[in-house]
Amino acid sequence: MTQTLPATIDPRLDLVLERVVDVPPSLVWKAWTTPEHLMKWFCPLPWTTVECEIDLRPGGLFRTVMCSPEGEIQPAGNGCYLEVVSNERLVWTDALLPGYRPSGAPFFTGMILLEPHGTGTKYTAIALHKDEESCKQHAEMGFHQGWGTALDQLVAYVKTLG
C-alpha cells in the first residue's frame, strides 16, 4: 500500500487504522454519510446507535447517540464536519460544534480516507489528539478493536444493500 497519511500524523498523538475492504469507496461513503445507514453499523454490537443527525457540509452537524447493552442512553456525541469530499475524504471534530463554535469538550478530530483498491477500498481511519494522554485514553477505550469491528459491521451491512 502506498503511504497516504497526512503529513500532520504524529505517532505519539494519533491513532490510525488501515485496512483494505472488498466494497467500493462509494458504498463506504454512503454508509458514513447517511443516518439511516450509519445507525446500522456505527457501534460495535451489542452497543447500538439510536440517533444520528448529519448535515453534510463543512460547518455542519455530525451527531450520534449510543445505547449500552443494558439499554442506557449515552450523552450525545456532537461534532462539526470540516472537510467533505465525496467518496474520498471525510473530516470532523468534536473540538467544534456546528457553525464552528468551539466546544466545551474537545477530544479528537476524526478522518476517514478512502482510495480505490482493485474493486475494493483502501480504508484509513485516523483520530488526532491534542496530547499523549488523550491519545492513550482513546487507545485504552479500544480504538483499534472498536473501529475495526465497526468497519466489519459496515462491510457486512453495505453488502446487503445490493
Added chain:
Amino acid sequence: MTQTLPATIDPRLDLVLERVVDVPPSLVWKAWTTPEHLMKWFCPLPWTTVECEIDLRPGGLFRTVMCSPEGEIQPAGNGCYLEVVSNERLVWTDALLPGYRPSGAPFFTGMILLEPHGTGTKYTAIALHKDEESCKQHAEMGFHQGWGTALDQLVAYVKTLG
C-alpha cells in the same frame, strides 16, 4: 444594510463588529491574507505584530506573534483556517491547530465576512465562543475597540498600497 449574519450567531456567546469601509473587498482580503500586509495593521498601536505565518487553505496555519509597547514578545497565537473564500469569507479557529488537531487552549472562532457596498465594503467580524464567560472575557479584553482600531489601521494602510 441587509442582515447577513450566520444563523449560528448567539448574542449571549458571540461578539460582532459591523462596519462599512471605503476600500474594496479585494484590498481588505489582501490585508487579511498576506503576512507582509497583515503585520502592518493587525495590532492596535502601540502594540505591534512581529511575526505572521499564513497557509491559506482549510486546515492551514494562521499564526501571529504580538509585541507589547514595552517590547515584550507575547506567546504565539496559533490557529487553523476553516473556510477560505477569496474576497468574501475567512474563517479560522484556535480550537484547532494546523491539520485540524484539537488545540490545548480553545478560545474563539473568528470570521471575517466581506460584501461589496458601493465602491467600498460591508465588513463583518465575528468571534464565536463556547460559553458566556469566554465571550465576556473577550469583550472585556476590548474586542470592539481593538478590532475597530485594527480595521481603521487596515483601511489607512491599504490606501497607501495604491
